[in-house]
Amino acid sequence: MLVQERAVHIPGAPAAEAAESRKTRAVAKLPLREPPFARATRWALGAAYALQPQRIASLPALMLWSTLELLKGRTEVPDPARTRSIPDTFGGVVRALTPETYLAGLRIGFFPWAHCGPLKWWTRRERMVLFLPERHTSRRVRRLRASGRYRVTFDTAFDEVVLRCSAPRAYNWHTLTWLTPRFMHLFSRLHRQGHAHSFEVWNARGELVGGGFGVAIGRVFVGESMFSNETDTSKLAAAVLYDHLEQWGFALVDARDWTPVLEKTGYRRIPRADYEQVLRDHAGAPDRPGPWKAEPVTNP
Incomplete structure (x- = not known):
């Protein structure tokens, strides 16, 4: 099975980007069982x-x-x-x-x-969420985005992104992973149904070097996992994702648990009751049809 890449325009990107974005890539094969x-x-x-x-x-x-x-x-x-x-x-x-x-x-x-x-x-008693107008993009990530060194796409390598997210981190090899083959195949099915979406970062050599995935329920995006093989590529992917989600009318992004990186990005804790009210207000809205495609963003 092959999929077609769709590249988001990043100022300063090389002219070869358009040709590269038309290449097809084979979908990664997910493991059937955990060794x-x-x-x-x-x-x-x-x-x-x-x-x-x-x-x-x-x-x-x-x-x-x-x-x-x-x-x-x-x-x-x-x-x-x-x-x-x-x-x-x-x-x-x-x-x-x-x-x-x-x-x-x-x-x-x-x-x-x-x-x-x-x-x-x-x-969770308290939920770590990002109301999209409150997001903060660091100068470092803005410079990286303007440099044209990377391309960001949506829904072009979902299974491969899931595999990368499940791999041990080089900086923390003993970290527990919850992304077992059972979960991988669940998310792959959700992706084929149009509910789960990936966001990918590609370097100049056409290598997948960062990204993540999550599940959309109405106007709420539930982030599941991210990975980064080159400095700040996961942050770049998140910045592009947040811009698109706001433009598409999403209310917030749910990350579940606190981390210092999320807090610096603008995420904050809200009580469980408040989060459940957000779900009542927004999770029943019509889903945005998949697969998603990167578009020009009004105010990146």
């Missing part, structure tokens, strides 16, 4: 994560509620009114991870996640 060593490593690191001092106190309750959920048949879609306080905002064990249940969970503020053991539904 035994990778699975064992993930479980070991997941156990170490759960046993950290700030989390170990809630572990007995998590094991108890998870066991009870398994005995009763697990949870199709979580009930927002029946989350547990210990562990915080636990919504049940996932019964079936499908595009339909995933989207249904997102629309009420939940997402499936687990480092080890059965997949579980979670929400």
Whole structure:
């Protein structure tokens, strides 16, 4: 299967950009299953994560509620009114991870996640979100964008982006990954249905060097993961994405958890109740048809 690239115009880009953007690229092949060593490593690191001092106190309750959920048949879609306080905002064990249940969970503020053991539904007491008019683009990223060294595209290499996002980071090889083959194939199906979208950065040699992906629900974009193989390329991809999302009428971007980089970009925490109100106001809006195409931005 081949896909056609669509390049966003970046001032100063070389004339060869147009010709390069017409080239086709083969879609990456996603793994069918997690290798035994990778699975064992993930479980070991997941156990170490759960046993950290700030989390170990809630572990007995998590094991108890998870066991009870398994005995009763697990949870199709979580009930927002029946989350547990210990562990915080636990919504049940996932019964079936499908595009339909995933989207249904997102629309009420939940997402499936687990480092080890059965997949579980979670929400957050506070959500890290970006209201698009509040975004901040650093001078460094603006200079990089104006340099013409990179091209930014949408929905041209979705599976390859997902694979890159799942790979260990060179600066932090032991970081846990939640992007198992099960999730990869879920997002690939969501992409083919027009719900999940990727954004890619290509260097002058035509190499994929940065980007990320997420899921759109109405006028809310839920960021899932990003990667960067060259300095600031993920930040460049995000800046172009945010400009397009605002131009297309999106209300906000959900990143779920706090990081210092997100805070510098303009993300801020809002209470769970406020986030759920945003979902009621905007998640039911008609989805923007996919695949997305990069367009001239009015005020980049």
